Amino acid sequence: MPERNHEFGKFGARGTRGSDLVATRLDTLVDFITTPVTTPRGLLARLRYLTTSPRTRKAAHAAGLTVTDRTLKAWLAGTRSPSKANLERIEQAYRTVRRHNVARHLLKRLNSSGGTRVEIHPLNQSQVPQPHQRALEYRRINVRRWDPIVTAWATGDSHALDTAWTTGILPDLGSQWGQYEYVTNIGFAA
Incomplete structure (x- = not known):
């Protein structure tokens, strides 16, 4: 061998x-979201994916997105924009949670x-x-x-x-x- x-x-x-x-x-x-996280549409899509349920919020927190609920609400409302470092954390948390969510289906x-x-x-x-x-x-x-x-x-x-x-x-x-x-x-x- x-x-x-x-x-x-x-x-x-x-x-x-x-x-x-x-x-x-x-x-x-x-099938990840194709719109970049740097655009308002891509950011909003990822944030909605990560905050739709308590389970996904918990998974996003475990994946490294550790901001307060107040900050998340401001990002979702569009009154504040995340920093470059937070954009990277959002993207990483989104990919981690998405992989975890589809792994069972993909494995099947x-x-x-x-x-x-x-x-x-x-x-x-x-x-x-x-x-x-x-x-x-x-x-x-x-x-x-x-x-x-x-x-x-x-x-x-x-x-x-x-x-x-x-x-x-x-x-x-x-x-x-x-x-x-x-x-x-x-x-x-x-």
Whole structure:
């Protein structure tokens, strides 16, 4: 079994850690609010999402949005505007709460019918000298165990997500799984 990559890119290979691409793909499946938080419409949409119920307010507070109810009311009414730091906190709290809220539904979709087919595109070796290039190919795998991946993604734990992807999924590719730790793209749908 190959070891994990310790000096990725030493000979010029380019790619991204597979777990980061999985997190990005899961984010695209979530349908976040597309209007930026810096616009009045985007700010109001996020604040409404975070303050519609006591449960979402509690989750937003736990996610880092620790302002008073008076301040929240002023932001919702448009009489005061949040600072740049608070805009970042609002965006982060919104994404955290939204991930948590859709994780169960997303997990159900990904695990249905025996799992989800994932296509893995190998790393880019165009800058690697010929003697050091590997023979890589596109790989497809059916992922049946999405629970640790979605849980780590929903909590924002990139280390746990990397561990779940690299040691839980990639070994199913066979003895060459270490060659797919860094890739150019990972695609799947739910």
